[in-house]
Amino acid sequence: MNQAPKFHAALLTALALSGACAAPRGSSGVDPERGIALLESGDTGHAIVVSKVIACDEGDSVYSPGLVVTRNAKIEYVGPVRDVPAGYSYHDFRSAIAVPGMVDLHSHVQSGGFGDTNDMVMPVNPEYRASSALRPSNRLVKLACAAGVTTLFGIPGSGTSMSGFGILYKTKTSGTFEDCVLRNPGGLKVAQAYNPERRAGDLGQTRAGLAWILEDVNAMALGATREGRDDPALVNLQRVHSRDLPILIHCAGSDSFPAAARMWQEKYGTRCVLSHGCFDAHATAPYIVQTGAPINAGPRTMDYLSTRDGRITGTAAVYLAAGARNLSLNTDAPVMPQEELFLQGAMSAHLGADSYQMLRAVTIHPARSFGIDDRVGSLESGKDADVVITTGDPLDPRSRVELVLIDGQIQYNRGAEGQLF
Amino acid sequence: MILSLLLSSLAAASSDQGTSTPNLFALRVGRAETVSKGVIEHAVILVEGGKIITIGEDLPIERGIPVYDRPEWVVMPGLVSAYSRYSLDSEGGDDNSPEVLASIELYPASEELRKIVETGVTTLGLYPPGNGISGQAVAIRPLGETKEELILRDSAYLKILSRANGASKRAIKDGFKKADEYAEKEKKAKEKWDKDNAKKGSEKKEEPKAGEEKKEEAAPEKGGYVPPEPEPKAKPFVDLRAERLRAVVSIQSAAEYLHFLDAIGEEKFPWDLRLPITRESDLFYVLRKSEFELDVDGIGDKHVRCIMEPVLSVMPGTLRTRNLAKDVVAAGGKLAFIPRGDSFNDHRQWLANVGEVVSAGLDRNVALRAVTLEPASVLGVEQRLGSLEKGKDANMIFYDGDPLEASSRLKAVMLDGKFVFGEVKL
Amino acid sequence: MRSKWYSTLLSGLLLSAFSLPTAAYAQEAAPAAKPADGKAEEGKDKKKADEDRWLAVTNGDVYIGPGALLREATVLCKNGKIHKIGHDLDLPADTKVIDAQGMHVYPGLVSPSSSGLVGNTAGDFADTIDPFNRNMVLGLAAGITTTGVGNAAVKLKRFTIKDAQVRDRAFVTMVWSGRNPQGKKGLREKFVSTAEYLRQYRDWEERVKREKDLKEPAKKDVDPGILMVLRNEAYARFSANDRDDLLGIARLAQEFGFRPVIEGCTEGWTVADELGRAGAMAILTIRNQSPKDETLVRAGGSSIQNASILHRAGVPIAVVPGQDSVSLDGIVGRDIQHITVEAGFAVRGELPDDAAIASITTIPARIMGIGHRVGSIEVGKDADLIVTDGELLHYNTHVQWAIVDGKVAYDKEKEMFFAHIRPRKKSETSEVKLDKGETAPKPEDASKQDGDKPADGEKPKEGDTPKDGDKPKEGDKPEEKPKDGDKPEEKPKQG
Structure with missing residues (x-):
């Protein structure tokens, strides 16, 4: 709970810099000029705010706090917390961690x-x-x-x-x-x-x-x-x-x-x-x-x-x-x-x-x-939106998986359907 | 030192008894491993009547004494294989029969037995088969026409297999319980005898003038308390307590050492350990109390004699080798080697195997002692054989080089002053 | 018999103390703070004092009970028992000191069942235990210092065969299975006749004080095991998973007034309240997967939340891994060596951290009726401790030392199995001769172990494994959690 003010601070910074924040970047990078696309009709999108994103990309990016945005089946944005256009389903997991599927x-x-x-x-x-x-x-x-x-x-x-x-x-x-x-x-x-x-x-x-x-x-x-x-x-x-x-x-x-x-x-x-x-x-x-x-x-x-x-x-x-x-x-x-x-x-x-x-x-x-790293394996914009939200260190048996998105669709939601594992 | 010999000895030397070796002769060899008194270079050994009369460096030999002059040879005491079933084939059961004597199995005409001297072994300890407390071993010389000629010492040791289970530990406890019962019985018998004797004594006092003859009659009666004979199954344990008998206790693991000590409790009796060195062994845990904070004295702390094969072992579950023989000695224990198996070939390879353990770090003198004097002690015949010393049996083996070198050849074997293997001419 | 009654009474008292964890903490802290013990010791016979065996684990963060951690404290052990717990303790001369600077100190773990840890034996321990066997070392390396073997509770004491058995007949094993209706009927009948005998016996016990010649009731159809259970001398242990069997056991327990220990208990979460009311205790393997029988309308099958649901219903939980022996075939994480991993999975299913630690310490000790001796770090209890380089339930944690009855039974650096993995910076075990009033010197540079390193590529820091504050509170029902978009005021500004 004590993370809430921190989160606000980060949010404010993001707003003040209007997207040009100097957060760590992955190889794919966050294009500061490119905003998060508006959802067109028929599009679905999720915006997930977490305490930390471990992207597993080439640059070993970690965003803390971080934001993962998916649009349809693909990842739209991974990086520091920033503005998200209206229409995206918002998920607040500020005490959890986002990792790739x-x-x-x-x-x-x-x-x-x-x-x-x-x-x-x-x-x-x-x-x-x-x-x-x-x-x-x-x-x-x-x-x-x-x-x-x-x-x-x-x-x-x-x-x-x-x-x-x-x-x-x-x-x-x-x-x-x-x-x-x-x-x-x-x-x-x-x-x-x-x-x-x-x-x-x-x-x-x-x-x-x-x-x-x-x-x-x-x-x-x-x-x-x-x-x-x-x-x-x-x-x-x-x-x-x-x-x-x-x-x-x-x-x-x-x-x-x-x-x-x-x-x-x-x-x-x-x-x-x-x-x-x-x-x-x-x-x-x-x-x-x-x-x-x-x-x-x-x-x-x-x-x-x-x-x-x-x-x-x-x-x-x-x-x-x-x-x-x-x-x-x-x-x-x-x-x-x-x-x-x-x-x-x-x-x-x-x-x-x-x-x-x-x-x-x-x-x-x-x-x-296996040559499928253009699709899966890391959280980078443009890749398949396979996102796992877990309460802690993803290797720790004590951590709970809260939410799993595959191809941008929620396939497991512990909060909604109960804990399967 | 000059040898002074009786003429009668000289005379005896000429009258040989059946074999080509004279009764009195001298040996002159390049080197003697005496085992008890170190190495003697250019050694001269005088033998008479099957015993070593004297041994020393470059001693002058009196004229007339036949001399075997072999400056290229190395002599050492004959090997003592103290824990063996050599030439015996039966395997026993699981019951406890401490009264059984291995000597009943002896068969003097056995060709196999005669052949063993070709390996350099001049003394054998044969134990009775079985998995419990299987009986008492016999120490023999391998050549003889009758059982009596073979046997050096019957009831040489009591063989006990001690395992980590209730039955095995109970068998040991029960044995000493029988000895307790006997002690009680004996005490009563003594009391009774004392009482009877006192009565007799007072009766005697009533006879103020007794003749000398009568006194003589009474004397053996007075000093002649004969304790009752213990039951056959109790006797070995009575003998252990009285230190008339030693025990050889076979354990396979560190745990069994602790369980054995637990089984004997406060009981005091002489015992050696038989440690079969299988490939994997955890016995290194129980050598020193201080090393692993044992709550009992380790094998080394107790200076126990360990009977084992001359092989290396590995720590359980690994390929990490340990020279357990060396470890035992370093911890303060004593070492008696036995061949890797009971076959003729195992005996023939024995000394070469010992040589391997020496090259892996075991002290050479300890190793030589471990095939002669220590096993002789296991059998209780160490006063009689096991080293090259004045007064001991002339059991000797002769090599054309270092006995522990695999390339050295056994040239001759002497048993009780007679060459029994090798073409040896004066 | 009398001593048995006494011990049952004693353990009963301690059990009730356990159910009030904070009270237990106060109890153990109080004697530790008192300096009187040490002073009294000096007055004793000098010769006897010389024979005393002292061991101190210093500077570690000592877990002395649920939610109670003594930072950089010392646990002083005398002759195999915990003597004092506290700060700046005077260590007697010749105290063996283990410096646990930067490490954690927990009670030795207790497994209600295992096989092979004390050698290939299933009883008759005094005559068969193998205190040198490999699996015992590996059990200690996993932190286990006491284990159930068959129906007995045995310690992993190395280098000695003495006093390994803590308790014989810790359980009375019973069978209650829907697959064997005759067996259920038979067991119940035995309970009826044994309970009847016990009633008559107690009646006789009262009356015989006045009527001297009254005959003791005959032990007709009396089952000695059931008698022990009804007299509260040992717990009845069942193995059951099916909901109907669990309910049957609960009813039997309530009818005859005993507390059943249920091993398996897969569908326990579906009848948690009933089991709680019956005073049942459960031995769980969290990862046991068994799918629901889809033809049944009711809830069923396994649940990862089994432990937490039962815990909330008041059922004490002990956790064991799926494989009760040591496995070295290469598959890691499922055998007895990974008892803490299994407890970790219970936390995944929302069992609170402290309950998860209790599930491999105090609860199994209590289930075996040996809670008065092992399972927690308290003055007077057996000195069974483990020193770990990280949180007990963290996957990177290794046991550095295991101490059983006040003796070092395992030292990671001295055994070949794990010494090569993240070795300690230097060996901290040392025999120190101290003057009166002097404490053991602290090492200058106790560098932190990298055991807590997070899997995120950042430099290690606290808080990567979820701390209590981050976690949903105990009792939070999933459906009570905020739904997506429930809190618009915290949403990032849109558009």
Whole structure:
């Protein structure tokens, strides 16, 4: 409550300077000349005043107090508190914090927890699409939304070497398939090792066999491109090789983690993200970082059993220390509940990583790793209006998510509908 | 010093008993690891009748005494493997049978037993199998035609497996309870005897003039109080208390050390610890009271003798190695090594394994003692063997170099003054 | 038997003290302020005084109860008990001093259940406890100093096997489940017959004073566990989640006059008032998710607000994580090591901070009937303390020291598990020899730990984790909150 006078002061300053306030700026910057647009008929807009905006942008902008304005599906303004034209719905959260909606690149809750993740007949399935399994706004997705997770890469499981294409979608609590989809296909899911091993005795019992299975299908896709062949089963894999679509690679351990980097980053030059990186994979951090392949750590974020040096090692801290850029965290939901993505950040911070970097690891870093940072991952004008209002440190389990906007629509409002998580 | 020898000894030397080694002879070697008296360079050892008569540096040898002259050899006492099931195959159950003697299992004709001397082992301690208090070990020399020839000492130690559970701790307590019961019984018997004796004494006083013969008859009766024989299951514990018997207590973890101390309470008796060094060991926690604020004295504080394999261990859950043998000694404990297993090959590798632990930091002299004199003490035969000293059994092993070097070869083995392994000519 | 009665009485008294937290604070602060204790000590037999074991945690912010924090205070422990709490205390010579400058001091945490923390044992602790096992170290690193194992309450005492068990038969486990109607009927019948016996026995107890030859009533159909419960010697512990089962337990408890401890209690929030009236206590796992049965009209399923709703209805809440053993497989945040994280989620569901701390200290202690010994920092209680580098419930906080019965059982710097994570600037543990009247020297430069660093890229500062002032007050119903645009006078000027 004692913040109220401060807020007024800030407001007055903003008024006095008529928008030309010298607040910290993000890379996108606040154009002081450009006002907040008037809403035209049919437009919807929200203006949210908060004690602090953590924008997670390139310039690590923090506005305290701050204002986030959305117009239709996009962010209109992020910055210090200033005048807002009439017509915007006003939300007063002066004791809360605004952060970008969180992004999880490794998630299996698109089916709502009903399995439907792997078709195990063939070892490679470049023709499969996880989008067929999407149940928009299912219970798990709603929980995710209530925890501030707004974008998911819903993917097939790791039961086969190339298990198909995932779907990038928003966790809207109500919406049709079209409403929710961010990009379909969103990218490819590959399982390098540590699960796709084929136990029945056919090709792929060993790491060597698994590698060959992948090499073989890649050769087919590259061949189709070279010869101009039209193969519906390979068309999306060809897009992967032309760097049009990214890949999320299930890989772990100090064997398959670097093996994935060698194959997909160094040999094929694809836009690959190395997911998991658990067990003793962190031992290879310097090499992985040097290849430039982004790391998507989780659901295991700690190693004790494989290093055997007696230390409980937070893997995120190791990757950060090795210089990893765009390190992101995942839940592998439902392995960890989708709503606990932030807790992956908190626990990684507990085990030694910087907590601000861990917030970025669940927002802008995954978005950037997957080439969707033009849409999501940070609070910047022009981006998708995915805004999370929380009562405190977004990584702290004690903080409550008060309001979640996705594409400028209120998808969760604790005050109005009760606390879901 | 000049050797002065009786002619009779010389005569005896010529009349050899069956083997090629004479009864009296001298050894001249490059170096002797005596274990008890340090290293003697250019050592001369005189042996007669299976015993070491004398040992010293460059002693002159009287003319006529056969001499084994091996200046390139290093001699040390024969190895003592004190805690073993070598050549025995049965495995026992979980019941407590402290009265069982391992000696009943002895089989003098065993080829395996005879063969053990080829590893340099001249004394074996064999324990009875089982998981509880399984009985008493026997100390043997591996060569002999009869059991009696084999046995150096029966009831060498009582083997106790002490675990962190109620049953195991109760077994120890129950054993001493039986000893208590016996003590009570014995006290009563003594009282009764004293009473009877007093009566007799007064009767005797009534006989003022007793003949000498009668007195002689009475004398053994008077000093002849014979305590009642304890029950077989009580006897080992009575013997422990009277320090006629030692215990070897096997524990696997730090917790079991505390539980063992808890089980014995105030009870005083001589005991050594058997610490099986599995890969992971947390025994480093209980070496020193001061290090971890233990509420009891640690193994080192109590100067306990620890029987263990010459291997390194790792701290639980890690790959951090610890040289527990070294730690035990540094904390004040004593060390007796045993081979890594009970097989012939384990025995053959034994000294090389000890050498590895020495290269990992264990004191060399401690290590040599830990394969000879200390295990001899475990068996209660340290007065008789385990070091190269005047008067001790002539159990010796000869290497062509440092015994702890893996490249050194065992050239010969002598048991009770006889070469039992190696082609050794005068 | 008599001693048991006595202890029950004693704990009963302390329990009532607990329900008045501010009163409890006054109680413990009073003896701490009195200098008389120390003076009396000097007069005692010198030889005995030499054997006394002293430990002091100095300069820490000491959490002595709900809303009560003593800044830069000293907790002095003697022979395993808390001896004094206060400022500028005289420390006897040979006091082991832990300098908690810039740190927090909390009571050792209490978990009503766990497995594996005291070794692979489920009873018979004096003969089986493993005070060197890894999980005990990790339990202490999580701040836990006392835990329920089976029906017993056991301390995480390291380097000794003595006196680990605080209490045997802390619970009487009972089963009440809608899936087993026969079992419910059977349990109720046992309650009826046992209550009848108890009535007859008490009647006899009165009458036998006059009628000497009166026969003691026969123990026909008497369940010894139920007898303990009805005599208030131990709590009945149920495991139930379903609303109907919870109501059944509440009715049973009211009918026979006992206080049930209910583990799980997922749908407790739907019947909170009934449970509160029945004097129920609950052991909750906040993150347990169970969807509502949509075919039922009534409320149901799990709620993140379960703890706070029950708390408001007067149900004491203990919190345990979903996994009661130590997990080192790489998934972080859900096992017994993260008991404070689970309590943090209760705060998320609007349980007040102090109630959340109580849910892992005083309440579980009380549920196990050992509240007179552990769970809070009070003079005379067991010296079970943890020193943390931040707020107890903050995710970055690490336990720096855990003290059990006045002995250091865990020192983060000395154990290999967490020493590498944000190491202390220097080791503050030291044996100091002090003259009479001298206090332990304060370190010159006690730099603040970065444990409280906010996740916002700014320099660390106070207030990033929500302080009480920022939070909706307890009792604020969501619907009472201001709606959007409700306060036009505070709106930014438009247009």
